[in-house]
Amino acid sequence: MSNLSFSSFTLNGTDAQKFLQGQVTLNAEAMPENVSRYTAICDLKGRIHFGLWLKKINAESFFIVTTQDQAEEFAKHIKKYGAFSKMKLEETGTVFPSLNADTTDFSDSQTDISAWEIAAIQNGQAYIDQAIEGVFQPQELRLHQREGVHYDKGCYLGQEVIARLWFKAKPKAWLHAIQGTGTAPSQAEQLNKGVQVVNSTAFENGYIALVVARPEALAELEVTVLDLPESLSSDVARPQ
Numbered sequence: 001m002s003n004l005s006f007s008s009f010t011l012n013g014t015d016a017q018k019f020l021q022g023q024v025t026l027n028a029e030a031m032p033e034n035v036s037r038y039t040a041i042c043d044l045k046g047r048i049h050f051g052l053w054l055k056k057i058n059a060e061s062f063f064i065v066t067t068q069d070q071a072e073e074f075a076k077h078i079k080k081y082g083a084f085s086k087m088k089l090e091e092t093g094t095v096f097p098s099l100n101a102d103t104t105d106f107s108d109s110q111t112d113i114s115a116w117e118i119a120a121i122q123n124g125q126a127y128i129d130q131a132i133e134g135v136f137q138p139q140e141l142r143l144h145q146r147e148g149v150h151y152d153k154g155c156y157l158g159q160e161v162i163a164r165l166w167f168k169a170k171p172k173a174w175l176h177a178i179q180g181t182g183t184a185p186s187q188a189e190q191l192n193k194g195v196q197v198v199n200s201t202a203f204e205n206g207y208i209a210l211v212v213a214r215p216e217a218l219a220e221l222e223v224t225v226l227d228l229p230e231s232l233s234s235d236v237a238r239p240q
Contacts, residue, residue, distance in 0.1 A: 002117055002201070005094060007066055007094060008065050008093060009063075009064040009090060013060060014060055014086045020062065021154065022155065024054065025039050025042065025156065026039040026054070026150050027153040028054075029059075031056040034056070035103070037103065037148055038052070038146055039053075040052070040143060041074075041077070046162045046165065047137050048135075048136055048143075053104060067127065067130070096109060097120075098111050098116065099119045099120065102123070103146075104116070104125060121200070121210050126143075126198045132188050139162070139236055140171050140173060141174075145232050146232070174236040175212055176218060177208065177225070177226040179206065179224045179226055180221075180224070181205065183207065185209060187199065192220060194213060194214035195211050197211050198212060
Protein backbone atom coordinates (compact mmCIF):
# COMPACT_ATOMS: atom_id res chain seq x y z
CA MET A 1 0.00 0.00 0.00
CA SER A 2 1.51 3.33 -1.06
CA ASN A 3 1.48 6.45 1.08
CA LEU A 4 2.07 8.61 -1.98
CA SER A 5 -0.71 10.96 -3.10
CA PHE A 6 -1.04 13.90 -5.47
CA SER A 7 -2.70 17.32 -5.49
CA SER A 8 -3.76 19.24 -8.58
CA PHE A 9 -3.95 22.96 -9.31
CA THR A 10 -5.03 25.26 -12.08
CA LEU A 11 -3.13 28.44 -12.88
CA ASN A 12 -5.20 30.83 -14.99
CA GLY A 13 -4.67 34.40 -16.15
CA THR A 14 -3.01 36.58 -18.74
CA ASP A 15 0.36 36.38 -16.94
CA ALA A 16 0.31 32.62 -16.29
CA GLN A 17 2.76 31.63 -19.02
CA LYS A 18 5.09 34.58 -18.44
CA PHE A 19 5.18 33.82 -14.72
CA LEU A 20 5.94 30.13 -15.20
CA GLN A 21 8.65 30.97 -17.73
CA GLY A 22 10.56 32.67 -14.92
CA GLN A 23 10.00 29.82 -12.47
CA VAL A 24 10.26 26.37 -14.04
CA THR A 25 13.22 24.71 -15.74
CA LEU A 26 11.44 23.97 -19.03
CA ASN A 27 10.43 26.45 -21.73
CA ALA A 28 6.78 27.14 -20.92
CA GLU A 29 6.39 29.30 -24.02
CA ALA A 30 7.43 26.44 -26.32
CA MET A 31 5.43 23.70 -24.56
CA PRO A 32 2.98 21.78 -26.73
CA GLU A 33 -0.59 22.06 -25.52
CA ASN A 34 -2.31 19.22 -23.64
CA VAL A 35 0.89 17.25 -23.06
CA SER A 36 2.09 16.57 -19.52
CA ARG A 37 5.77 17.31 -18.80
CA TYR A 38 7.64 16.79 -15.55
CA THR A 39 9.63 19.86 -14.60
CA ALA A 40 11.02 21.65 -11.57
CA ILE A 41 11.22 24.86 -9.62
CA CYS A 42 14.72 25.12 -8.20
CA ASP A 43 16.31 27.04 -5.37
CA LEU A 44 19.11 29.54 -5.92
CA LYS A 45 21.68 26.74 -5.52
CA GLY A 46 20.24 24.97 -8.56
CA ARG A 47 18.69 22.15 -6.53
CA ILE A 48 15.11 21.02 -7.16
CA HIS A 49 12.76 22.42 -4.54
CA PHE A 50 9.43 21.53 -6.17
CA GLY A 51 8.81 18.79 -8.70
CA LEU A 52 5.69 19.25 -10.78
CA TRP A 53 3.82 17.77 -13.68
CA LEU A 54 2.83 20.67 -15.92
CA LYS A 55 0.21 20.65 -18.69
CA LYS A 56 -0.37 23.70 -20.85
CA ILE A 57 -3.98 24.12 -21.89
CA ASN A 58 -3.17 27.44 -23.56
CA ALA A 59 -0.97 30.45 -22.78
CA GLU A 60 -3.39 31.61 -20.08
CA SER A 61 -4.27 28.26 -18.51
CA PHE A 62 -2.11 25.52 -16.98
CA PHE A 63 -2.84 22.30 -15.07
CA ILE A 64 -0.28 21.48 -12.38
CA VAL A 65 0.23 18.43 -10.16
CA THR A 66 2.56 18.06 -7.17
CA THR A 67 2.93 15.39 -4.54
CA GLN A 68 0.43 16.11 -1.81
CA ASP A 69 3.12 16.70 0.81
CA GLN A 70 4.50 19.58 -1.29
CA ALA A 71 1.14 21.10 -2.21
CA GLU A 72 0.76 23.60 0.62
CA GLU A 73 4.31 24.90 0.35
CA PHE A 74 4.02 25.05 -3.45
CA ALA A 75 0.85 27.14 -3.24
CA LYS A 76 2.54 29.55 -0.84
CA HIS A 77 5.53 29.84 -3.18
CA ILE A 78 3.37 30.66 -6.22
CA LYS A 79 1.29 33.20 -4.33
CA LYS A 80 4.43 34.85 -2.94
CA TYR A 81 6.33 35.17 -6.22
CA GLY A 82 3.20 35.76 -8.28
CA ALA A 83 1.59 38.33 -6.01
CA PHE A 84 1.73 41.05 -8.67
CA SER A 85 0.98 38.85 -11.68
CA LYS A 86 -2.44 38.75 -13.34
CA MET A 87 -3.31 35.12 -12.62
CA LYS A 88 -4.95 32.93 -10.02
CA LEU A 89 -3.81 29.62 -8.55
CA GLU A 90 -6.57 27.28 -7.36
CA GLU A 91 -6.17 23.85 -5.79
CA THR A 92 -8.55 21.44 -7.53
CA GLY A 93 -8.23 18.29 -5.44
CA THR A 94 -6.67 14.86 -5.30
CA VAL A 95 -5.73 13.19 -8.60
CA PHE A 96 -4.36 9.79 -9.56
CA PRO A 97 -1.46 8.90 -11.89
CA SER A 98 -1.21 6.63 -14.89
CA LEU A 99 1.87 6.03 -17.00
CA ASN A 100 1.49 7.23 -20.58
CA ALA A 101 4.54 6.26 -22.66
CA ASP A 102 7.34 8.59 -21.52
CA THR A 103 5.24 10.72 -19.19
CA THR A 104 2.54 10.50 -16.52
CA ASP A 105 -1.02 11.75 -16.83
CA PHE A 106 -3.45 12.45 -13.99
CA SER A 107 -7.20 12.19 -13.62
CA ASP A 108 -9.95 11.98 -11.01
CA SER A 109 -10.31 8.25 -11.66
CA GLN A 110 -8.63 6.20 -8.94
CA THR A 111 -5.62 4.14 -10.02
CA ASP A 112 -3.18 1.79 -8.29
CA ILE A 113 -0.50 4.20 -7.07
CA SER A 114 1.78 1.35 -5.96
CA ALA A 115 1.74 -0.04 -9.49
CA TRP A 116 2.45 3.44 -10.85
CA GLU A 117 5.45 3.81 -8.51
CA ILE A 118 6.94 0.58 -9.84
CA ALA A 119 6.35 1.59 -13.46
CA ALA A 120 7.71 5.10 -12.87
CA ILE A 121 10.93 3.74 -11.39
CA GLN A 122 11.33 1.17 -14.16
CA ASN A 123 10.92 3.96 -16.72
CA GLY A 124 13.33 6.36 -15.04
CA GLN A 125 10.61 8.86 -14.11
CA ALA A 126 12.16 10.26 -10.95
CA TYR A 127 9.91 12.52 -8.92
CA ILE A 128 10.47 14.94 -6.05
CA ASP A 129 8.48 14.96 -2.83
CA GLN A 130 9.04 16.66 0.51
CA ALA A 131 11.61 14.08 1.65
CA ILE A 132 14.10 15.01 -1.08
CA GLU A 133 13.38 18.65 -1.86
CA GLY A 134 16.64 20.58 -2.21
CA VAL A 135 18.76 17.41 -2.62
CA PHE A 136 19.20 16.84 -6.37
CA GLN A 137 19.86 19.06 -9.36
CA PRO A 138 17.94 18.54 -12.63
CA GLN A 139 20.77 17.17 -14.73
CA GLU A 140 21.54 14.47 -12.16
CA LEU A 141 17.95 13.22 -12.55
CA ARG A 142 18.17 13.26 -16.38
CA LEU A 143 15.37 15.81 -16.37
CA HIS A 144 16.69 17.41 -19.57
CA GLN A 145 16.28 14.04 -21.30
CA ARG A 146 12.59 14.11 -20.32
CA GLU A 147 12.03 17.58 -21.88
CA GLY A 148 11.87 18.97 -18.35
CA VAL A 149 14.83 21.35 -18.69
CA HIS A 150 15.69 23.66 -21.57
CA TYR A 151 19.10 25.27 -21.44
CA ASP A 152 18.40 27.84 -24.16
CA LYS A 153 15.53 29.65 -22.41
CA GLY A 154 15.72 32.85 -20.37
CA CYS A 155 16.31 33.33 -16.67
CA TYR A 156 14.53 31.34 -13.97
CA LEU A 157 15.22 30.43 -10.36
CA GLY A 158 18.60 28.70 -10.08
CA GLN A 159 19.34 29.17 -13.77
CA GLU A 160 22.89 30.49 -13.33
CA VAL A 161 24.05 27.41 -11.42
CA ILE A 162 22.15 24.96 -13.64
CA ALA A 163 23.50 26.53 -16.84
CA ARG A 164 27.07 26.56 -15.49
CA LEU A 165 26.89 22.84 -14.69
CA TRP A 166 25.61 22.15 -18.21
CA PHE A 167 28.00 24.30 -20.22
CA LYS A 168 31.16 24.06 -18.11
CA ALA A 169 31.03 20.83 -16.16
CA LYS A 170 29.68 17.28 -16.04
CA PRO A 171 27.83 15.65 -13.12
CA LYS A 172 29.94 13.18 -11.15
CA ALA A 173 26.80 11.11 -10.46
CA TRP A 174 23.54 10.65 -12.33
CA LEU A 175 20.32 8.63 -12.44
CA HIS A 176 20.29 4.83 -12.58
CA ALA A 177 17.61 2.21 -11.88
CA ILE A 178 18.55 -0.70 -9.63
CA GLN A 179 16.99 -3.81 -8.14
CA GLY A 180 18.08 -5.23 -4.81
CA THR A 181 17.12 -7.58 -2.01
CA GLY A 182 15.84 -6.72 1.43
CA THR A 183 13.80 -3.73 2.53
CA ALA A 184 13.44 -0.75 0.22
CA PRO A 185 15.86 2.00 1.29
CA SER A 186 14.62 5.42 2.32
CA GLN A 187 14.68 8.45 0.06
CA ALA A 188 17.97 10.40 0.27
CA GLU A 189 19.64 7.39 1.96
CA GLN A 190 23.28 6.84 1.00
CA LEU A 191 23.70 3.20 -0.01
CA ASN A 192 27.45 3.84 -0.01
CA LYS A 193 29.65 6.81 -0.76
CA GLY A 194 28.50 7.92 -4.20
CA VAL A 195 25.05 6.26 -4.35
CA GLN A 196 22.01 8.17 -3.06
CA VAL A 197 18.39 7.04 -3.27
CA VAL A 198 15.83 9.18 -5.12
CA ASN A 199 12.73 6.96 -5.16
CA SER A 200 12.26 3.34 -4.07
CA THR A 201 9.51 0.80 -3.51
CA ALA A 202 9.06 -2.85 -2.62
CA PHE A 203 9.20 -5.15 -5.63
CA GLU A 204 9.00 -8.95 -5.84
CA ASN A 205 11.28 -10.29 -3.05
CA GLY A 206 13.15 -7.03 -2.57
CA TYR A 207 12.95 -3.54 -4.02
CA ILE A 208 13.59 -1.39 -7.04
CA ALA A 209 14.91 2.13 -6.83
CA LEU A 210 16.12 5.14 -8.74
CA VAL A 211 19.46 6.34 -7.45
CA VAL A 212 21.86 9.12 -8.31
CA ALA A 213 25.16 7.32 -8.45
CA ARG A 214 28.73 7.37 -9.60
CA PRO A 215 29.07 4.30 -11.85
CA GLU A 216 32.16 3.05 -10.00
CA ALA A 217 30.36 3.34 -6.65
CA LEU A 218 27.32 1.53 -8.00
CA ALA A 219 29.51 -1.37 -9.13
CA GLU A 220 30.53 -1.94 -5.50
CA LEU A 221 26.96 -2.74 -4.41
CA GLU A 222 25.25 -6.11 -4.61
CA VAL A 223 22.42 -4.85 -6.81
CA THR A 224 21.28 -5.34 -10.38
CA VAL A 225 21.49 -2.27 -12.59
CA LEU A 226 18.36 -2.14 -14.74
CA ASP A 227 18.13 -0.81 -18.27
CA LEU A 228 16.43 2.56 -18.60
CA PRO A 229 14.39 3.52 -21.69
CA GLU A 230 16.52 4.47 -24.68
CA SER A 231 15.68 8.16 -24.27
CA LEU A 232 17.29 8.10 -20.81
CA SER A 233 20.31 5.94 -21.63
CA SER A 234 22.64 8.46 -23.24
CA ASP A 235 25.36 10.49 -21.54
CA VAL A 236 23.90 13.16 -19.25
CA ALA A 237 26.64 15.61 -20.20
CA ARG A 238 26.28 18.24 -22.92
CA PRO A 239 27.33 16.85 -26.34
CA GLN A 240 30.72 18.22 -27.31
